[in-house]
Amino acid sequence: MRSPVPDYLTEVAEACSAPKGGEPASYIPELAKVDPDRFGIALATIDGEVYAVGDAEHEFTIQSISKAFVYGLAVRDHGLEQVLERIDVEPSGEPFDELSLDASGRPRNPMINAGAITAHSLVGEPDTAPHERVERIIRLLSDLAGRELSVDEDVWRSEVATADRNLAIAHMLRSHGILTDSAEEVVSAYSRQCAVLVTASDLALMAATLANGGMQPVTGKQVFTGAQVRHVMSVMLTCGMYDSAGDWVSSVGIPAKSGVGGGIIGALPGQAGLATFAPPLDEHGNSVRGVEAFARLSRDMGMHLMQVAPPARSVIQSTRVVQRGGESMRTYYLSGTIGFSGAELVARRLSQDPPEQHAVVLDLTGVHSVTDVGRRMLLETARRLRLDGHEVYLVDTDDVIPDADPGDGRRLPLLADQ
Numbered sequence: 001m002r003s004p005v006p007d008y009l010t011e012v013a014e015a016c017s018a019p020k021g022g023e024p025a026s027y028i029p030e031l032a033k034v035d036p037d038r039f040g041i042a043l044a045t046i047d048g049e050v051y052a053v054g055d056a057e058h059e060f061t062i063q064s065i066s067k068a069f070v071y072g073l074a075v076r077d078h079g080l081e082q083v084l085e086r087i088d089v090e091p092s093g094e095p096f097d098e099l100s101l102d103a104s105g106r107p108r109n110p111m112i113n114a115g116a117i118t119a120h121s122l123v124g125e126p127d128t129a130p131h132e133r134v135e136r137i138i139r140l141l142s143d144l145a146g147r148e149l150s151v152d153e154d155v156w157r158s159e160v161a162t163a164d165r166n167l168a169i170a171h172m173l174r175s176h177g178i179l180t181d182s183a184e185e186v187v188s189a190y191s192r193q194c195a196v197l198v199t200a201s202d203l204a205l206m207a208a209t210l211a212n213g214g215m216q217p218v219t220g221k222q223v224f225t226g227a228q229v230r231h232v233m234s235v236m237l238t239c240g241m242y243d244s245a246g247d248w249v250s251s252v253g254i255p256a257k258s259g260v261g262g263g264i265i266g267a268l269p270g271q272a273g274l275a276t277f278a279p280p281l282d283e284h285g286n287s288v289r290g291v292e293a294f295a296r297l298s299r300d301m302g303m304h305l306m307q308v309a310p311p312a313r314s315v316i317q318s319t320r321v322v323q324r325g326g327e328s329m330r331t332y333y334l335s336g337t338i339g340f341s342g343a344e345l346v347a348r349r350l351s352q353d354p355p356e357q358h359a360v361v362l363d364l365t366g367v368h369s370v371t372d373v374g375r376r377m378l379l380e381t382a383r384r385l386r387l388d389g390h391e392v393y394l395v396d397t398d399d400v401i402p403d404a405d406p407g408d409g410r411r412l413p414l415l416a417d418q
């Protein structure tokens, strides 16, 4: 059986792939050279499974998505209190490159350039040289992705050559005593941070690290503490999408960060990291198709943060071959509340370790409830098992999946509890 998750992601990619307007960023001339039709979606679970479709393995520059992680690094290096003294956490309602400070003279948040350049300058000890700071940041981003990342030198040169706006911001920060380094040096180093090459799959794993309490799901490295990621994700939720943050929170409801390279990440605490890559941007500098895909993913998978389902790490409690009526039946004992992540575990187990027996039983006796997406995924998994020639039964004394029709017109037969 093939897991339904990649097919579902492909379906979302296809549904959102029609041109919807927007233009790739051109204020950094090198970025305008990108193919505007590229489109990739990746989803990484908190135990390190990565589902990638479309152009999810194509490299592009991380740009402002780096801001969330580098802010986390500044907090890791100096503690939250010290960082809050320099950078506020209020949504600004302003474009990402606004020259603005709040009444106390601080950048309004670390996701707009003024705050991000300040966060960049806070990385390491005060006497850290600009190139060492960049190395530290590339180390961090590589740890989050679980592979060695590098800088796109052409994009970096192109950004530095046209960095008047960020230089203006850096001079403003210097004039308020927030920055002490030379504006040129800081902007050049910050532009290298933005020019790090990633794929949507990398970004999904980086986001999954946040979702997983700061531990990289594949390497097991604890990159941030739980408290640090909670803070970073809170700021992503309120400020990650700039002046469309309010709209994003209500329609998508996932802590997120966008970049002008066309990427968007979303981190759903305790569940998954998501990433999209599609270069044309809207007037806020957010990927048009990325925003659309996230709205759809959030809706379909019940991922809005305000719609809470408890995490389900051990949905399959055990499995045994049970003899019933002279037939050997492979029985899976499921438990807990089954939402997206629980159903994904079941789908993955059955697709990666397919049962040898003809008869497969999903025993739901230990299941408290099944969310809408959990139900759809379990039924679709059952439908696919049938297509592979299995007979699928349910043990469902509490009726947690009423009317269990996988969509092929034949309800799943029920067996008595044993």
Ligand SMILES: NC(=O)CC[C@H](N)C(=O)O
Residues within 6 Å of the ligand: 062, 063, 064, 065, 096, 097, 113, 159, 166, 191, 194, 258, 259, 260, 261, 285
């Ligand atoms: N929104 C973005 O991705 C902006 C990042 C870009 N490097 C800049 O500072 O202008």
